Structures are given as structure tokens and as C-alpha cells.
Amino acid sequence: MRYAMAIDTKKCVGCSDCVVACQAENNVPIGFCRDWVVEVTDGTYPELELENRSERCNHCENSPCVRCCPTGASHYAEGGIVLVTEDKCIGCSACITSCPYDARYVHPKGYVDKCTFCVQRLKNGLKPACVSVCPTKCMYFGDLEDPNSDVSKVLKTRKHKTLIPEAGTKPHLYFLI
Amino acid sequence: MVNSRRDFIKVSAIGTAGIMAIDPITKAIGNTFAAKKGPVRTPTYCEICFWKCAGWVYKDDEGNLNRIVGHEDDPSCNGRLCPRGSGGLGMYNDEDRLKFPMMRVGERGKQTFKRVSWDEAFTYIADKLETLKKEHGPECAALFTHGSGGDYFGRLIKAYGSNNITAPSYAQCRGPREVAFIATFGQGLDSPEPTDIRDCKCLVLIGSHIGENMHNGQVQEMSDAIDKGATIITVDPRFSTAASKSKYWLPIKPATDMALLLAWIHVIINEELYDKKYVEQYTTGFDQLKAHVAANTPEWAYGITTIEPNVIRETARTMAKEAPATIVHPGRHVTWYGDDTQRLRAVAILNALLGSWGRRGGFYNPEKAKVPAIPTPEYPHPTRTWRDAMGGKYELADLALANGVCTATIPNAQMDCHIRAWIVNGTNLIETLPERHKTIEAIQNLDLMVVVDTMPMEITGWADIILPECTYLERYDSIRASQYREPTIALRMPAVQPKYETKPAWWMAKQLADKMGLGAYFPYKTHEEELDWQLKQMGTSLEEMQRVGLKKFERHYDDLYFKEGEPQEFLTDSGKIELYSNTFASAGFDPLPVYTAHPQPEDGFYRLNYGRAPMHTFTRTANNPVLTDIMDENTVWVNPKVAKLWGFANGQKVWLKNQDGVVSSFPIAVRITERIRWDSVFMVHGFGHANKLLTRAYGRGASDSEMITHVDIDPIMGGTGMRGNFVTFLTEKAEGGAKV
Numbered sequence: 073m074r075y076a077m078a079i080d081t082k083k084c085v086g087c088s089d090c091v092v093a094c095q096a097e098n099n100v101p102i103g104f105c106r107d108w109v110v111e112v113t114d115g116t117y118p119e120l121e122l123e124n125r126s127e128r129c130n131h132c133e134n135s136p137c138v139r140c141c142p143t144g145a146s147h148y149a150e151g152g153i154v155l156v157t158e159d160k161c162i163g164c165s166a167c168i169t170s171c172p173y174d175a176r177y178v179h180p181k182g183y184v185d186k187c188t189f190c191v192q193r194l195k196n197g198l199k200p201a202c203v204s205v206c207p208t209k210c211m212y213f214g215d216l217e218d219p220n221s222d223v224s225k226v227l228k229t230r231k232h233k234t235l236i237p238e239a240g241t242k243p244h245l246y247f248l249i
Numbered sequence: 250m251v252n253s254r255r256d257f258i259k260v261s262a263i264g265t266a267g268i269m270a271i272d273p274i275t276k277a278i279g280n281t282f283a284a285k286k287g288p289v290r291t292p293t294y295c296e297i298c299f300w301k302c303a304g305w306v307y308k309d310d311e312g313n314l315n316r317i318v319g320h321e322d323d324p325s326c327n328g329r330l331c332p333r334g335s336g337g338l339g340m341y342n343d344e345d346r347l348k349f350p351m352m353r354v355g356e357r358g359k360q361t362f363k364r365v366s367w368d369e370a371f372t373y374i375a376d377k378l379e380t381l382k383k384e385h386g387p388e389c390a391a392l393f394t395h396g397s398g399g400d401y402f403g404r405l406i407k408a409y410g411s412n413n414i415t416a417p418s419y420a421q422c423r424g425p426r427e428v429a430f431i432a433t434f435g436q437g438l439d440s441p442e443p444t445d446i447r448d449c450k451c452l453v454l455i456g457s458h459i460g461e462n463m464h465n466g467q468v469q470e471m472s473d474a475i476d477k478g479a480t481i482i483t484v485d486p487r488f489s490t491a492a493s494k495s496k497y498w499l500p501i502k503p504a505t506d507m508a509l510l511l512a513w514i515h516v517i518i519n520e521e522l523y524d525k526k527y528v529e530q531y532t533t534g535f536d537q538l539k540a541h542v543a544a545n546t547p548e549w550a551y552g553i554t555t556i557e558p559n560v561i562r563e564t565a566r567t568m569a570k571e572a573p574a575t576i577v578h579p580g581r582h583v584t585w586y587g588d589d590t591q592r593l594r595a596v597a598i599l600n601a602l603l604g605s606w607g608r609r610g611g612f613y614n615p616e617k618a619k620v621p622a623i624p625t626p627e628y629p630h631p632t633r634t635w636r637d638a639m640g641g642k643y644e645l646a647d648l649a650l651a652n653g654v655c656t657a658t659i660p661n662a663q664m665d666c667h668i669r670a671w672i673v674n675g676t677n678l679i680e681t682l683p684e685r686h687k688t689i690e691a692i693q694n695l696d697l698m699v700v701v702d703t704m705p706m707e708i709t710g711w712a713d714i715i716l717p718e719c720t721y722l723e724r725y726d727s728i729r730a731s732q733y734r735e736p737t738i739a740l741r742m743p744a745v746q747p748k749y750e751t752k753p754a755w756w757m758a759k760q761l762a763d764k765m766g767l768g769a770y771f772p773y774k775t776h777e778e779e780l781d782w783q784l785k786q787m788g789t790s791l792e793e794m795q796r797v798g799l800k801k802f803e804r805h806y807d808d809l810y811f812k813e814g815e816p817q818e819f820l821t822d823s824g825k826i827e828l829y830s831n832t833f834a835s836a837g838f839d840p841l842p843v844y845t846a847h848p849q850p851e852d853g854f855y856r857l858n859y860g861r862a863p864m865h866t867f868t869r870t871a872n873n874p875v876l877t878d879i880m881d882e883n884t885v886w887v888n889p890k891v892a893k894l895w896g897f898a899n900g901q902k903v904w905l906k907n908q909d910g911v912v913s914s915f916p917i918a919v920r921i922t923e924r925i926r927w928d929s930v931f932m933v934h935g936f937g938h939a940n941k942l943l944t945r946a947y948g949r950g951a952s953d954s955e956m957i958t959h960v961d962i963d964p965i966m967g968g969t970g971m972r973g974n975f976v977t978f979l980t981e982k983a984e985g986g987a988k989v
């Protein structure tokens with residue numbers, strides 16, 4: 073089992089519904105977020121390109137956050153999901169500094185919080201909140217080891233990239249381009 | 250716009266100084282979705298925009314509202330709400346909501362109110378309307394409305410004896426396209442537009458920014474079309490989100506779209522790319538059209554639009570190649586330059602030549618469920634309307650003009666103006682109507698202004714009586730019967746009891762009717778009673794709808810698309826699709842669309858383009874705590890070349906000043922981006938609120954409406970063209986800026 077997510081930048085319109093749905097699902101306080109939308113413009117008028125990306129924790133296979141965590145709060149869970157055990161976290165923020173994707177924040181209650189791929193929903197056979205709400209259906213989620221999963225199928229047929237591959241973290245968030 | 254997570258947190262932190270102060274919100278949105286007993290859910294349909302997606306409101310174990318999720322069977326959303334719908338709880342939890350009925354005590358517009366009881370408020374309104382009726386006749390009252398409450402106040406005002414019922418969504422938005430399509434096909438588009446985007450192979454967007462306008466079902470279908478490899482052609486001076494998804498982006502010089510449309514028609518006719526069988530069988534006026542566009546070559550259009558002739562030809566050929574599965578999208582907000590009905594006529598003609606009207610992948614024939622009205626006495630017949638103030642103009646307008654009612658409220662010696670009372674339901678007219686000074690002049694001439702809203706808005710500040718409505722999550726409303734490929738109905742019911750002293754609009758209208766002796770028009774005690782009666786006529790019941798939320802019906806007519814070669818009757822004068830409009834000819838208007846040059850900005854000024862952002866609906870959401878967390882102010886988009894000339898840094902605050910010397914009340918941050926042409930700027934509509942009671946929205950960004958003091962009236966239907974305004978920048982606030 074190896075969970076991964078692919079986001080189709082050709083369909084994403086940057087509406088941030090993924091952010092709103094995540095905040096509601098995961099009780100993320102106003103002013104914070106586990107996922108966010110990035111818009112990148114390239115070129116000079118009128119030769120332009122625009123990429124919309126819904127970003128979040130990359131659930132890396134070689135995660136600097138897990139490696140640097142002094143208490144073991146950051147850890148790998150089933151399917152390669154990177155999680156933080158709230159009551160083991162001392163809020164030292166070493167993981168925040170180590171993450172090349174800036175995917176973590178300190179929750180007002182003192183622990184570090186981040187995307188969990190909505191592990192509580194996965195247990196109930198549901199997809200992550202962002203995936204299930206997205207109006208453009210630009211997000212694909214599933215098990216990379218299952219060739220029939222949505223994410224495996226789309227990665228087989230579409231050109232894709234990962235972010236900051238040079239950091240060597242082996243990220244599992246893919247962007248279809 | 251948020252460009253990184255750090256930006257998000259920074260922007261959010263500014264927007265919600267004092268996170269702890271709004272703790273009820275974070276508490277309300279829990280994560281106990283998978284409660285052991287199974288979640289408690291009630292059906293609703295969204296009121297945050299006009300798309301009205303059906304959904305489910307979930308509560309947690311403590312009975313707190315927890316989240317809103319789209320209804321899986323609803324063609325408006327297919328189980329996926331947009332960010333605004335997902336953020337609907339923010340409307341309920343907004344601590345700045347209107348809480349009690351209020352009565353003005355000081356000068357109108359000075360925002361001095363006292364709290365009154367519902368009965369005091371109703372007595373004041375009823376007495377005032379009674380006096381006005383005696384002195385001036387019932388036609389002196391008008392209703393401005395946007396949203397569900399319009400049904401009830403509409404009934405009230407009709408029972409009172411007036412049919413001055415108007416919505417800015419017509420003459421300030423989609424009116425011209427309705428008139429143009431009625432003239433051409435004998436049928437308007439209505440809402441949601443019956444565009445068969447899901448099955449189209451070519452989608453042409455002219456200034457329509459699907460994706461930034463979050464018309465949910467349409468955004469979803471565009472995404473499906475992208476998946477299926479449809480070609481998108483976008484015409485926009487701005488590199489919109491839709492433009493970035495397009496094979497062809499035509500960065501047109503603003504205000505020249507008509508020339509491009511005529512050149513496309515020229516190519517399609519002259520290269521014989523049109524659907525010959527369809528044109529011959531269904532249309533009239535082809536020869537006149539052919540002669541009319543003979544000179545409108547791509548080379549001619551190049552000099553006007555800056556779009557190269559080969560691009561015009563190539564895109565026209567692409568449209569024809571994919572026809573009839575080609576949609577030249579009519580757009581929605583189309584009141585731009587005053588010749589908008591004619592521009593939309595050109596769009597309609599193009600669709601007719603491509604044979605896309607009534608064809609798969611083009612425009613389907615929608616069907617709507619008929620919701621029977623509960624029997625009431627016949628309404629009185631008004632002898633005068635707002636039209637009497639128009640001097641016989643705009644006869645082709647099929648709905649009332651909000652600006653027309655405004656004009657009819659300002660005393661005028663030449664014309665019989667007589668409107669003296671306004672009920673304003675859910676529409677912030679100060680921001681919705683252009684020419685703010687005129688709106689305010691009209692308001693100052695009123696004997697009575699009642700405003701019904703959930704939030705304090707600029708318009709509530711001008712009211713004599715404020716009636717605080719509860720949000721859509723706290724009330725019943727009329728059955729939603731949206732037009733689609735198959736008829737559906739959806740129920741909205743309260744998920745919770747209304748907060749504070751707020752009440753539903755149906756209750757207010759009924760109480761007022763009872764007080765005014767018009768109770769017979771509301772022959773029931775509760776809305777449930779009426780809904781149950783209506784639903785039973787339709788073969789269901791309130792009880793069933795409370796369980797299922799949404800119901801689909803079979804089509805009555807087997808005509809989603811035209812049957813190949815079968816004769817069709819169109820509801821035009823000639824019974825055919827009128828390429829040449831007989832209606833326009835007999836009314837004295839150009840029977841075929843003509844290109845007119847529109848003014849371009851003077852040196853140092855830039856055309857003001859405005860539009861939408863996907864996480865906001867006009868001014869309605871500007872204070873919603875969930876949505877301001879995503880976007881809490883607008884920016885003015887400036888091309889880097891222009892920014893260099895002005896020496897602007899990204900994020901620098903500037904004031905805008907328009908061609909009439911009006912200066913924005915608030916500064917706005919400059920967003921330097923290649924996505925905008927050097928001759929125009931862009932800003933998202935709905936920001937720059939001047940009402941201090943909106944603690945998150947007050948003074949955030951600037952209002953585009955405030956800058957729209959020049960209006961080009963559409964001579965055909967009276968729409969207010971609003972894209973002929975030009976702004977320049979002030980780096981320091983000048984004296985004498987606009988008030989309100």
C-alpha cells in the first residue's frame with residue numbers, strides 16, 4: 073500500500089474549495105490551512121502560461137520531517153502517510169524548518185499540524201475531503217501499488233512532475249502537466 | 250491572490266486579527282462526521298449565489314452545524330459544492346449579522362437606528378404603505394430583489410397593487426443576452442444556461458471567465474470537456490483562468506468584440522463552413538446576413554481587434570469543424586458597452602450558422618418542473634408601471650429594469666414619475682447599480698425604504714426600516730425548480746432555529762399582508778403547509794422531500810435535441826430562427842448587428858474591467874469569515890509595463906480616480922501581472938465596503954461600482970453598459986473623494 077495524489081493542473085481553476093473543505097473536515101482554525109492553492113504565471117503578454125496547483129504535504133518516502141523529529145511525533149503510518157502524533161509533539165518546529173514544501177504549521181493548541189490525506193475518511197472508505205469536493209475533479213487519489221487505482225491509472229497516461237525533486241524527499245504528490 | 254502557503258497565512262492573519270474572537274466558528278466546524286449514530290442531515294439548496302446547488306447540512310452530536318455537502322443527484326453540483334457553498338456556515342456564524350428589526354431615527358443614510366419589535370416595524374411599514382396607496386395609488390411601490398425572498402415580497406407587492414418588481418440581475422447583467430436570443434431563436438437562455446458543455450467539442454468564451462465565475466455545474470462540465478479533449482477558444486483582454494486552459498487565447502483590444510464576431514460570421518459564410526441544411530431548414534435572413542458581413546473580412550477586423558487574420562480564420566474553421574458540437578457561449582454578465590444586445594445577437598447568429606442551437610454539444614432544450622401555485626384571489630391590475638417613466642423606450646425589455654425603477658423614483662417634470670416606496674430584498678443596490686449618485690438621489694426622494702437582508706450592507710444604511718432575515722440554513726423557502734436536461738426539484742428546510750431575532754422572508758411578507766388586510770394572498774399558517782400542498786400536487790410530499798432533498802422527474806417532451814431534419818417551430822415573428830431580426834427592424838433597430846467603435850482610454854487612464862473570484866459572490870460574501878480567510882480583499886491588476894511607468898511596487902496601495910474625477914473611498918493594492926493588457930486594469934467586484942458594521946470587509950480593497958459613473962444605455966432593452974469607465978492612479982488620497 074502506498075497512498076499518493078495526482079492533481080491535474082490543466083483542470084484546476086484555483087478556486088480553493090479544497091482549502092475550505094479541508095478546514096471543515098479537519099477542524100483547521102480560521103487563519104491556518106493544511107492545503108493551499110498556488111498560481112504561477114510564466115511569460116510576457118500575450119505569450120503566457122498559467123499553472124494552478126492545489127498543494128499540501130507531499131507524504132514523502134524520505135521525509136526530512138520524520139527524520140528530524142526529536143520525539144518521534146512525526147512518523148510514517150500505513151500506506152506511507154506522514155502523520156504527527158499530537159500529544160508526542162513538543163512544538164519545537166524543527167519539522168517545519170526541514171520541510172521543503174512548507175506544508176506544516178503550529179496549531180494554536182501547540183502541536184504541529186498538516187495534511188493527513190484525511191486518514192479518518194480513508195478508514196471509512198471515503199476519499200480525502202479535498203478530492204471529494206473539487207468541482208473540477210482535478211484530484212486523483214489512491215494506492216500506487218494498485219494498478220487500477222485512480223491515481224495509478226492517471227499517472228500511467230499523463231505527463232506529470234513532482235515539486236522540488238532535487239530535495240531528494242521522494243514526494244508522493246504528483247502534478248499532471 | 251495567494252501565491253504560496255506563507256502568503257495565505259500572512260493574508261489571513263491580517264484579515265482575522267484576533268482569531269480567538271471568532272472561536273464559535275471553529276467550534277461549529279467539528280470533525281465528527283462519522284458519528285456512531287450516523288450523522289443528522291437536512292436538505293437545503295445554496296443561497297450564496299444564483300446557481301442554487303442542492304446540498305445536505307450536517308450537524309454534529311451536540312447539534313451544532315458541522316458542514317454542508319453537495320447533493321449527489323443534483324445536476325447543479327453533482328455532490329460537489331463550490332468554495333462558497335462549502336463555506337456557507339460562515340454566513341450563519343458571521344457575528345456581524347443583522348440581529349433585530351431596526352428603525353431609522355436620524356437623517357436618512359446617517360446610519361442611526363433604534364431597535365424595534367417586529368410588530369412596530371410591520372405597523373410602521375403597513376401604515377406608510379396604506380397612506381401612500383391612498384395618496385398616490387399602489388403603483389408607487391417597487392420591489393428590488395435578488396434571491397429567494399423575492400417570491401414572498403413579490404406576492405405582497407402584487408397583492409398591494411403594483412407590478413414594479415425588478416432585479417439587477419437583468420439590466421445590470423444578463424438582460425441583453427435574453428433579448429438577443431429571444432429575437433433570434435424565440436427563446437431566452439434563462440438560468441442555468443442550457444449549454445451542453447459536457448458534450449461539446451469546441452467551446453468559445455467571449456469575456457466569460459468560467460472558473461473564476463464559479464457557476465458550479467458549468468465549471469464542472471468545462472472540466473469534463475477538457476478531459477474529453479475539447480478545444481477552448483477564449484477571447485479576453487485578460488489572461489483569465491479559462492484563457493490559460495484554452496488552445497486559442499485571443500487577447501483582444503477591449504471593446505472591439507463585435508468586429509471579431511462579424512469577421513467570424515464572414516469567414517463561416519464565405520468559406521461555406523456553415524451548416525447548410527440547418528440554415529436552409531430553420532433560419533430566415535441568410536442572404537441579408539451574407540450581404541451585411543461582406544466587408545467584415547478578418548483583415549478589416551485585424552485593424553480593430555489586433556487579432557491576426559490567420560488566427561480569426563483558423564478559429565472560425567475550428568468552430569465549424571466541430572459544429573454542431575460548438576458552443577459560442579453567451580456569457581452571463583454582458584452589460585458592457587451599450588450595444589450589448591446587438592453583440593449577443595451576433596453570438597446567437599454565429600450559433601445558428603453552426604447549427605448548435607438544439608443540437609448535442611451545443612444548446613439543449615431544458616425542462617423545468619412546474620410547481621403549482623396555491624390558489625389565491627386574483628391580483629389587482631395596476632394602471633401604471635415604471636415604464637411610464639421611460640417615455641416609450643426599452644419596450645423590448647422582457648423584465649423590469651432596476652435602473653428604470655430608479656429613474657422613475659427621481660421626480661421629473663417631463664415624465665410621470667411616481668415611485669415613492671422601495672422594498673429591497675437581498676440586493677445591495679449601492680454596489681449593484683452603476684451611477685451611485687443617481688441611486689442615492691432616488692433614495693433621498695423616497696417616502697419609505699424597507700431593506701430585508703441577513704447582513705448590514707451599504708444599502709441597509711439608507712433604510713427607514715431594516716428587517717433582519719435569517720440565513721438560508723435557518724428557514725424554509727420556495728421549491729427550487731431549476732431547468733436542466735431533466736426536471737428536478739429541491740427543498741430547503743431549516744437545519745437550525747434562526748439566530749437572534751431574525752425571521753424568514755415568507756413570515757415577514759405574510760405578517761405584513763395580514764396587517765394590510767391582504768392575508769387572503771397567503772392562505773396558510775406556515776410555509777410548511779404551502780410547501781406540502783404544492784409537493785402533494787406534484788406527487789410527492791414535504792415529508793418525502795425532507796428525506797430525499799432532491800427529486801428528478803421524467804421529461805414531458807422528448808426533445809432534448811432537435812431530431813435530424815424534423816421541422817421546428819420557433820417563437821419568433823417568422824416562426825424561424827431570425828438571422829435577420831424582423832422584431833428589431835420594426836422597432837427601429839438594426840436588424841443585423843453593426844460594429845460601432847467605442848471610446849478608448851486617454852493617456853494615463855486604463856479601462857476598468859471587473860469580474861469575479863471563485864470564492865466570493867458579489868458583495869454578499871465579503872464578510873463571510875470562512876471565505877475572507879481565503880480572500881479578504883481585491884487587488885487592481887496592472888501590467889508590468891504600466892507599473893514601471895508609475896514606479897509601482899507589487900502590493901503598493903493606490904487610490905483609483907475615474908474619468909469623472911471620482912476617487913475611490915479606499916486604497917487598493919496593486920497586483921503587477923502579465924495577465925492584463927497595458928490599456929486596462931482588472932479588479933474583482935464586491936470589495937471596498939464602506940459599512941463599518943462589516944468588521945472583516947470594511948475598507949478592504951476598493952469598489953469597482955464606485956468607479957462606474959459612466960453608463961452606456963442599451964437602446965434596445967435599457968441595459969446599463971458599464972465597461973466604458975477609465976481609471977488612473979493616485980498614490981496619495983485626494984480631497985473630495987466620493988462619499989457613501
